[in-house]
Amino acid sequence: MNASFFPPPILPSISPPLVATVPTLHFGQASFDHRGHRLLAPTTLTLSGCQRTLIMGPNGAGKSLLMRLAHGLLTPSSGYVSWQEKTPTQAMVFQRPVLLRRSAINNLTYALAVSGVPRRQRKDMALEALEKFGLVALAKRPARVLSGGEQQRLALARAWLLNPAVLFLDEPTSALDPAAIKAVEDAVNEFHRNGTRIIMTTHDLHQARRLADEVVFMYGGQVLEHTPAHRFFETPASTQAGAFLRGELVG
């Protein structure tokens, strides 16, 4: 990645309005099966408050499944997943960003068009977001030739324009170098400061320590812990989490 493209300090003056309410998400005995295999055991979980929730666990633990159920991309096989009041605005950023075969700026103007923003406002809003995420110089470049870190920032810029009440991120930094990881973490914190609730998976313990307000720890398709981050890292309740933190737990 070209260092000159890293985002400048994020400017509060161009932030969209703060998200007004903090949504609460309930899992009520929600399970997920696929072809006769139970992939997520019945799970009861409440995610509330404007927190940064990090979902952790070894490979195959069910972290992505939990996120996809939370975001509504999957429907539980039994039980329910529902928001306490009306479903909030949401965006999701994947490990490999899903970008259109268009320029960087047109990926943003297209997202604005889909969400009903009048044509005359789209270009300025898109440019503002590109500037915020350090991508102005790449505005006309095809999105799919951008580096991994640049693509991830473009995905975050697109999410920013949607001003989501909840932002889901599925291992957004697992393929990035340290500087690109920092840019993504700075962006996540900026979303959070702006009132967006964060729900994110990661394998990176250091990243989780930097970002998490609370941790959901999964193992073998079950949620074993849902706890404030400091407690999880200092005194994990389950033997599996202890082993995971010591680097001794495999999926």
Ligand SMILES: Nc1ncnc2c1ncn2[C@@H]1O[C@H](COP(=O)(O)OP(=O)(O)OP(=O)(O)O)[C@@H](O)[C@H]1O
């Ligand atoms: N669409 C699917 N069809 C069949 N099996 C699936 C599907 N999605 C996930 N699984 C299986 O469910 C289990 C949990 O997968 P999931 O992707 O949620 O794990 P994860 O904790 O996110 O793992 P990783 O850290 O490796 O990304 C795995 O055994 C996986 O093979």
